Amino acid sequence: MKIAVLAPIAWRTPPRHYGPWEQMASNLTEGLAAAGIDVTLFATRDSITSGKLNTVIPKGYEEDREADAKVLECLHISNLMEQANQFDLIHNHYDFLPLTYSALIRTPVITTIHGFSSEKIIPVYQKYNASGYYVSISNSDRHPSLNYLSTVYNGLRTEEFDPGTGQGDYLLFFGRIHPDKGTAEAIQIALKAKRRLIIAGIVQDVNYFKEKVEPYLNDEITFIGAAGPEKRNQLLGGAIALLHPINFEEPFGLSVAEAMLCETPVIAFDRGAMRELIKDHETGFLVKNADEAVAAVEAINTIDRPGCRVWAMRNFSQKKMAEDYISLYHRILN
Structure with missing residues (x-):
């Protein structure tokens, strides 16, 4: 079985700091390779994989702001599609655009839908509903008009995450600085709970950062920017809890799974996939608002961190994700 994995090209695969879709394309590729699958990763030239790498794009368009993203997209996707007959199956992690090639090739295309940027993209998915194979990353993130082959949760390289103790005695916000992610809400929770807060992530909305985050920064509320894998483990493991007060229906939430792998419980607003990721009162707390989050902070010691x-490990590992997808590949090909 020869599989082509089509990664996004905003960032390197795997990303240096941010790039969740690239991270999942990488984790899947490495999981397939470890399982003995003949896998080729289509990604940027600086990408790293133990499988084969096929590329025509030097570096991600978010890392080379002189590049034209649409031009790179066309070159990248067409490069794979023109070689489609060399593969038994194409696994698309690049959203809806590659689907527009799928009726022109014989190789089946399975698409992991990492979320919907807008309702406006749905017609493309609908057009290929009967011929494509769609996989959701959570049961909560399914569009009622689409047919799904299965749900496969994102899988992480569990060996890269070390158990922590929470002895840093701080709350942590770990994610992009954007209204959707609730950075401002995390600050208010920390203030009301009278706890130290560390904020880590890329600034995706500059005005939001300047208006809702920067005025509150001091010795107790600190912003440290993006954190790579080594810093990530230290931050997550040292936190008494991860604050995840999202303001949108989040399809998954990698930082939630990452925190739990570091034995750190999560306090999250009960939206999107949070009910699927967090066992309420066992691996964290699902809350409705900031006041409930403050109460959860006070009760955080009731959570068994090793649990x-x-x-x-049981639900969000790279190995499980790869096994689940290999099973789907066999269903499609047989």
Whole structure:
């Protein structure tokens, strides 16, 4: 079985700091390779994989702002599609655009839908509903008009996450600085709970950062920017809890699974996939608002930290994700 994995090209695969779709394309590729699958990753030239790498794009368009993203997209996707007959199956992690090639090739295309940027993209998915194979990353993130082959949760390289103790005695916000992610809400929770807060992530909305985050920064509320894998483990493991007060229906939430792998419980607003990721009162707390989050902070010592890791290892590992997808590949090809 020869599989082509089509990664996004905003960032390197795997990303240096941010790039969740690239991270999942990488984790899947490495999981397939470890399982003995003949896998080729289509990604940027600086990408790293133990499988084969096929590329025509030097570096991600978010890392080379002189590049034209649409031009790179066309070159990248067409490069794979023109070689489609060399593969038994194409696994698309690049959203809806590659679907527009799928009726022109014989190789089946399975698409992991990592979320919907807008209702406006749905017609493309609908057009290929009967011929494509769609996989959701959570049961909560399914569009009623689409047919799904299965749900496969994102899988992490569990060996890269170390158990922590929470002895840093701080709350952590770990994610992009954007209204959707609730950075401002995390600050208010920390202030009301009278706890130290560390904020880590890329600034995706500059005005939001300047208006809702920067005025509150001091010795107790600190912003450290993006954090790579080594810093990530230290931050997550040292936190008493991860604050995840999202303001949108989040399809998954990688930082939630990452925190639990570091034995750190999560306090999250009960939206999107949070009910699927968090066992309420066992690996964290699902809350409705900031006041409930403050109460959860006070009760955080009732959570068994090692139990958080056990839950995450069982449900959100790279190995499980790869096994689930290999099973789907066989269903499609047989």
